[in-house]
Amino acid sequence: MNRSLSEDARSAPETERTTRVEVLVVGAGFAGIGAAMALHRGGTDDVLVIERAASIGGTWRDNTYPGVACDVPSHLYGFSAHPNPDWTHVYARGSEIRSYLEQVAAREGIRPEFDTALVGARWDDESETWRIRTAGPRLDEIEADVLVLACGRLTEPSIPDLPGLSSFPGPIFHSSRWDHSADLSGRRVAVVGTGASAVQLTPVLAESADVTLFQRTPAWIVPRGDRPYSATEQTAFAGDPLLLEELRDDLYLEGEARHASRSGDAQAAAEARAVALAHLEAQVPDAALRRALTPDYAFGCKRVLLSDDFYPALASGRVRLEASALAGASGRTLVAASGARHEVDALVLATGFASTRQPYASLVTGERDTLADHWHRGMTAFASTVVAGFPNLFVLDGPNAALGHNSSVLMLEEQAAYLARTVAGRDGVLRVDPAAEAEWTAEIDRAAASTPWITGGCRNWYVDDRSGRLTLLWPGTVDAFRQRLRNADGSEFLQTVKEGM
Numbered sequence: 001m002n003r004s005l006s007e008d009a010r011s012a013p014e015t016e017r018t019t020r021v022e023v024l025v026v027g028a029g030f031a032g033i034g035a036a037m038a039l040h041r042g043g044t045d046d047v048l049v050i051e052r053a054a055s056i057g058g059t060w061r062d063n064t065y066p067g068v069a070c071d072v073p074s075h076l077y078g079f080s081a082h083p084n085p086d087w088t089h090v091y092a093r094g095s096e097i098r099s100y101l102e103q104v105a106a107r108e109g110i111r112p113e114f115d116t117a118l119v120g121a122r123w124d125d126e127s128e129t130w131r132i133r134t135a136g137p138r139l140d141e142i143e144a145d146v147l148v149l150a151c152g153r154l155t156e157p158s159i160p161d162l163p164g165l166s167s168f169p170g171p172i173f174h175s176s177r178w179d180h181s182a183d184l185s186g187r188r189v190a191v192v193g194t195g196a197s198a199v200q201l202t203p204v205l206a207e208s209a210d211v212t213l214f215q216r217t218p219a220w221i222v223p224r225g226d227r228p229y230s231a232t233e234q235t236a237f238a239g240d241p242l243l244l245e246e247l248r249d250d251l252y253l254e255g256e257a258r259h260a261s262r263s264g265d266a267q268a269a270a271e272a273r274a275v276a277l278a279h280l281e282a283q284v285p286d287a288a289l290r291r292a293l294t295p296d297y298a299f300g301c302k303r304v305l306l307s308d309d310f311y312p313a314l315a316s317g318r319v320r321l322e323a324s325a326l327a328g329a330s331g332r333t334l335v336a337a338s339g340a341r342h343e344v345d346a347l348v349l350a351t352g353f354a355s356t357r358q359p360y361a362s363l364v365t366g367e368r369d370t371l372a373d374h375w376h377r378g379m380t381a382f383a384s385t386v387v388a389g390f391p392n393l394f395v396l397d398g399p400n401a402a403l404g405h406n407s408s409v410l411m412l413e414e415q416a417a418y419l420a421r422t423v424a425g426r427d428g429v430l431r432v433d434p435a436a437e438a439e440w441t442a443e444i445d446r447a448a449a450s451t452p453w454i455t456g457g458c459r460n461w462y463v464d465d466r467s468g469r470l471t472l473l474w475p476g477t478v479d480a481f482r483q484r485l486r487n488a489d490g491s492e493f494l495q496t497v498k499e500g501m
Contacts, residue, residue: 022046024144028057028112031150031396034416036110042420052117057098064124065178066204068094076251076407082245085237091226093399107143122217122365150396158353163328175350186207193350203313216325225304255406260302262404264451283311292323357466378464378471380441388434402472418485436492447475
């Protein structure tokens with residue numbers, strides 16, 4: 001079972017704030033829970049999970065903005081070992097997903113040490129262990145044989161550095177740090193950004209506020225088709241596990257089929273683009289507004305969004321579109337790149353996250369340098385999971401492990417399975433062969449070179465601007481990723497694992 005620090009603390013001297021574990025997992029979102037679950041099922045029991053926040057949930061704990069929901073169908077956005085017949089909608093609400101994660105953790109006996117942040121981690125060659133410093137009420141230092149970074153890729157808000165923004169006199173907050181104490185009803189509210197969060201929150205916010213939306217770049221948007229599950233359907237799911245399994249399989253295949261349109265297949269992209277344009281035309285009668293909402297870059301270059309209520313909110317006049325970026329602020333006056341000026345009372349920044357430059361990277365020091373140094377030209381790893389120069393380190397949801405066409409939980413589960421069998425089969429220190437990481441990286445670069453993510457004529461959060469490399473997305477299908485990780489035989493390490501891994 002997952003190790004509970006409280007058990008150690010009760011038996012340790014009052015001044016002792018250190019602990020020794022075989023595996024330390026940092027983060028208690030999908031990745032951290034999936035890692036702990038896989039390790040336990042693979043026979044590794046001495047596992048400690050730390051979480052900087054006060055509860056489980058990761059991004060689904062942090063994002064509580066109006067309308068927050070998943071863009072992956074509910075029955076595919078969960079662990080395969082924990083199907084949930086009780087999802088209320090085809091696309092789950094954020095609070096439901098958080099509750100689901102809490103329930104899974106409870107069933108699996110995963111009890112994280114909360115309010116415990118990673119401050120630093122350093123590989124110690126002499127002891128062949130990770131020395132981890134933390135900030136928390138009961139713990140200062142952890143010594144671990146294996147370190148698992150399950151910190152998520154969308155955790156640190158990206159706040160634009162614009163003239164006058166810091167002196168804006170009204171409420172100002174990022175969409176992932178929603179200020180529920182701010183009463184926005186009847187107020188003039190600016191929303192900055194037109195990514196996934198903005199497209200979800202803007203229609204809901206516009207029901208009670210006067211909204212101005214700053215759009216730097218329009219998004220390709222396709223119909224969502226959300227609906228509630230009926231009580232009859234939920235009862236059927238609960239009574240027939242095979243029905244849920246078949247639904248999950250169908251949703252998986254639908255997702256895999258979307259890869260073609262996102263990755264640059266000409267016919268598939270043209271068909272998907274036609275669907276998006278028809279959706280826009282059907283919901284926005286005004287030709288000038290349609291032109292402002294029509295992307296000028298390749299389908300799939302940026303994240304394709306799902307919505308049935310965003311366009312109607314703009315078409316109705318409840319949302320005022322400023323078709324240019326926010327350039328600065330002077331008091332309550334927001335200045336757009338177009339030169340237009342907008343008086344507002346509150347400001348919501350739906351401006352994304354530090355995705356390609358992970359904040360934890362500067363805190364982790366391997367045999368020679370930090371992860372930030374190693375990744376100074378963009379994140380790299382063998383199997384998107386293990387990194388040369390960082391022994392016994394595993395990164396989940398890190399380099400090239402995100403998806404634009406299917407459920408990211410599928411990728412996490414495969415990484416967790418690779419982690420569990422590698423840890424269980426290790427014989428000594430696991431040092432990644434730099435040549436194996438370089439070959440994996442070169443293969444990804446070749447696969448990405450002709451895709452819309454690189455050539456599509458847009459700025460996206462998948463590509464590292466320092467090198468122009470695709471560092472967030474896996475450029476292939478989930479099935480291809482599964483096969484590659486399942487075929488890993490230990491030869492990626494300078495010291496191989498035991499036979500039968």
